[in-house]
Amino acid sequence: MAVKITTRAENYSQWYIDIILQAKLADYSPVKGSMVIRPRGFAIWEKMKSVLDSMFKETGHSNAYFPLLIPESFIKKEAEHIKGFAPELAVVTHGGGEKLEEPLVIRPTSETIIWAMYKKWIQSYRDLPLLINQWANIVRWEKRTRLFLRTTEFLWQEGHTAHASKAEAQEETLRMLFVYQNFAESFMAMPVLTGEKTESEKFAGAVKTYSIEAMMQDRRALQAGTSHNLGQNFAKAFDVTYQTQNGERDHVWATSWGVSTRLVGALIMAHSDDRGLIIPPKLAPIKAVIIPIFNNQNKSRVLSYAKVLFERIKTSYSTEIDDDEQNKPGWKFAEWELQGVPVRIEIGPRDMENDQVVLARRDTGKKITIPAKDLEETLGNLLEEIQNNLYHRALLLRKKNTYQIKEYAEFKEIFDGPGGFIESAWCGNPECEAKIKEETKATIRVLPLGRDELKNHNCIYCGSTADKIAVFSKAY
RNA sequence: CGGGCUGUAGCGCAGUGGCUAGCGCGCUCGGUUCGGGACCGAGAGGCCGGGAGUUCAAGUCUCCCCAGCCCGACCA
Structure with missing residues (x-):
């Protein structure tokens, strides 16, 4: 390893x-x-x-x-x-x-x-x-x-x-x-x-x-x-x-x-995850990598089959083919996952015989087997799906970790514990902001746009009338 | 800029003041393997972060410097 x-x-x-x-x-x-x-x-x-x-x-x-x-x-x-x-x-x-x-x-x-x-x-x-x-x-x-x-x-x-x-x-x-x-x-x-x-x-x-x-x-x-x-x-x-x-x-x-x-x-x-980088398809310099799987007997046949598929997709999907003979497929899988390439295309003797390919997606790790003739279309759809999934995954993380808080005790508890985004009313006084930072290390990240003016709200810190929502978080 | 930890082969680490500084991975060559990080054999690779000192003798002890990481104050 x-x-x-x-x-x-x-x-x-x-x-x-x-x-x-x-x-x-x-x-x-x-x-x-x-x-x-x-x-x-x-x-x-x-x-x-x-x-x-x-x-x-x-x-x-x-x-x-x-x-x-x-x-x-x-x-x-x-x-x-x-x-x-x-x-x-x-x-x-x-x-x-x-x-x-x-x-x-x-x-x-x-x-x-x-x-x-x-x-x-x-x-x-x-x-x-x-x-x-x-x-x-x-x-x-x-x-x-x-x-x-x-x-x-x-x-x-x-x-x-x-x-x-x-x-x-x-x-x-x-x-x-x-x-x-x-x-x-x-x-x-x-x-x-x-x-x-x-x-x-x-x-x-x-x-x-x-x-x-x-x-x-x-x-x-x-x-x-x-x-x-x-x-x-x-x-x-x-x-x-x-x-x-x-x-x-x-x-x-x-x-x-x-x-x-x-x-x-x-x-x-x-x-990204514990296996390495994950790059959303729209920004991935390499969108897919082909890993031919071969042994000495079938090497030339598998490689030429893989290369035909490679030629078909390389320009429209900026693909690479890893035909290195030193490393085993398992090594290559791990290596390209580390690099964050969104889709891995596995092509071995089994696939060659059945006119199929295996697609493995980086975001979930799931593999699917598809007819080789559908490669372009399926790959295109899969890349789009990965892009969407990454967005929704990130959105879900944010939703799960965003809290509307009215009590300062509860506010402090969250930043003492798991952290996240807290939306609270704020009176606009820089002193309250400074005190909160001192006590919790959380700062006001933004006063979010598109929120209606608050009525009957009290500042999370001092309790006086507040007409603003502020998003608090620990920040980089 | 303060506090802590760490610098030894490309990377990760061993290494009671004592003779020729090791191990794993990686690298090179040859061979066998090949659908989730293979194996055998043979090699190459070191100013022990830098400098000064203590000592018969320093990778090992002392001081200074440099760098990296972690934690705090400042920031995209």
Whole structure:
């Protein structure tokens, strides 16, 4: 037994790390807190990237690239922004062997450099809206890191838009939030809550921050994407104004939104099991793998039969064939399960004789035997079924572990015990939020969207009148 | 950034201050196997995380540094 994955029950954190290392998604780099994304991990990110990128294009955004290095003074222009990011900045003080006159910051996010440029590009309402996205790496000096979930350097996408009105910026903020929701649910098969962040969890420099939040298998929350309404904060800091239709000047209204390689971590923790990775078919770089089963007598016949089937499906279903002769089938089964390939196609002498193939699905492990002529159709349906099943499985987990709680004693009990999501009324006072965090380690993940204003409710903590529902959870 | 644990072959680990540092898996070669992680035989592979010290003698003792993991404060 070469490969051993710690079970989730034994140690959830170790399980997560084992999967990443064993499935060769990533590896630790020599620099503390940073990681190498290996081909198998990067392939998943590339898939995510291409789906998201086309969603951004469909909503009217164009890609551009802004530089990695930002003058330190830029970061300092927006008061809240610098306050939020100062502790996490990596600063370049030397270049070309000489001390720099002004230190350069490695971008922790690009608002400042982008708004410095937007000032040059925006003069009139005719220049608006300006809808730009960039795919980039960023650096935030993190004290405590975890593969994919929090590393010093990571890859992400950041959209930065400028608008002529407050309402339009708000509309854009929510539009992109829903793009993220759609991506998470339809492609990652990962149900998410959408909602607004509280003041304390808001992005430094935003007027409002919204996020999508998913429940991982250990019942903790993971923030999987954020969308910010920046109001006029950056426009004012960088003095970006435009001339309105009736000749007046106004500061422009802004949004920014992003998702990162953290999504790969989310994907792992949402679906995978004690045998290894499980990738939802829509994001799986390899959707099916053919394992020919042969011995010395029938090797050439089985292989050629398997290869005919392989040729039939390889382009429409991005299939691989594992015709290695060293490892036995059982070894291959385990190996490809570890890699998370959604469907395994077993083809042996028995199947060859009966014109059939065996399909094994990664999510449930169940095997079915089907006529070879039905392969394309059945495989297509099966992939769809797996995608749906993963989503519903994750949704069920969240439902089972979401509670509506009115009594603080009960609230505490849940976070002392199994954990999960708790929906409770909250008065809006940051002090109650802080106390709850102190006492239970749970934070407000979101104030969910689409909930009616509450009547006759009392704050879970202080008991005073509350008109908001908040979702509490321990979070990554 | 604090507290704990750990660094010995690619990976997982043994290794009373003493002579040539081992075991399992993996790797290479040859053969037999092949429907849920096969077996036999022969090999290759080590600055014992780095540095300084104590000692006749250090993988082993002391100090410093580095890295990783776990637990806390800060964060996508």
